[in-house]
Amino acid sequence: MVPSEAQLADDDELDLRAYLGVLRRRWKAILLVALLAVGAAIGLSLRQDEQYRAESDVLIRQRTTESLFTDEQTNRSAQDAERQLNNEVRFLESGAVVDAVEAAYDGPLDPDDVTSSVSSDTSDVVTVSMTSTDPAQAADLVNAYVETFIDERRQQRVDELLAAGEEIQLQIDELSAEAAGIRQPLTDVEAELAADPGNETLEARRASLESDLAGQLATIQNRVTFYQQQLEDLELTAGIASSGGAQILTTAEPPEAP
Numbered sequence: 001m002v003p004s005e006a007q008l009a010d011d012d013e014l015d016l017r018a019y020l021g022v023l024r025r026r027w028k029a030i031l032l033v034a035l036l037a038v039g040a041a042i043g044l045s046l047r048q049d050e051q052y053r054a055e056s057d058v059l060i061r062q063r064t065t066e067s068l069f070t071d072e073q074t075n076r077s078a079q080d081a082e083r084q085l086n087n088e089v090r091f092l093e094s095g096a097v098v099d100a101v102e103a104a105y106d107g108p109l110d111p112d113d114v115t116s117s118v119s120s121d122t123s124d125v126v127t128v129s130m131t132s133t134d135p136a137q138a139a140d141l142v143n144a145y146v147e148t149f150i151d152e153r154r155q156q157r158v159d160e161l162l163a164a165g166e167e168i169q170l171q172i173d174e175l176s177a178e179a180a181g182i183r184q185p186l187t188d189v190e191a192e193l194a195a196d197p198g199n200e201t202l203e204a205r206r207a208s209l210e211s212d213l214a215g216q217l218a219t220i221q222n223r224v225t226f227y228q229q230q231l232e233d234l235e236l237t238a239g240i241a242s243s244g245g246a247q248i249l250t251t252a253e254p255p256e257a258p
Contacts, residue, residue: 050258052135057249135254142252
């Protein structure tokens with residue numbers, strides 16, 4: 001037989017009365033359990049070690065090889081600047097930098113626990129931070145991390161400059177070989193004139209070849225001059241590369257408050 005709605009309502013009322021009866025009889029025990037739970041939570045929070053956060057701000061400068069061959073205004077667009085800064089953050093947190101820090105840092109903390117973040121959307125500043133129960137060790141690790149990052153970045157920039165210089169020199173060599181091939185007929189005539197000075201036929205042929213080849217040789221020479229200027233620019237920027245392209249704005253200090 002299916003119970004009616006009235007019977008169900010009566011049953012619910014009886015259950016509620018039963019629960020209330022249990023609460024009235026055992027309210028002291030329930031209150032004691034609640035107080036014990038709150039007290040345990042408070043005691044646990046008081047027993048937890050205080051955490052300290054050490055920070056260092058690093059200004060990231062534009063990489064030399066990114067600005068050398070591109071228009072400055074285009075290169076400093078907001079999108080490119082954001083991409084470059086994100087790349088710097090990824091490099092700062094890369095395994096290569098972490099391994100270098102582990103080799104340089106002699107302390108109890110783990111370099112993998114160091115984090116980095118972009119300070120704002122309108123600056124090229126990266127904040128490197130570390131949280132630990134030991135404020136002095138946290139500051140030491142952050143400073144060691146930042147210094148190692150700058151060293152690694154400096155070496156990477158030097159490698160980029162060397163690779164760029166080798167590529168430019170290769171272009172110059174190829175253009176020089178191309179110019180020598182184009183000029184070969186004129187070189188042959190000049191050799192014949194050296195053996196037979198004053199030969200009017202050879203002189204006329206030389207003049208004709210010089211006129212015919214002038215345009216091609218001038219175009220190649222202009223390109224060679226351009227690449228040679230790039231090599232000079234690389235030499236000038238070598239001094240900038242030695243600074244690592246990054247500057248420490250604030251050194252991490254042991255935080256006084258957790």
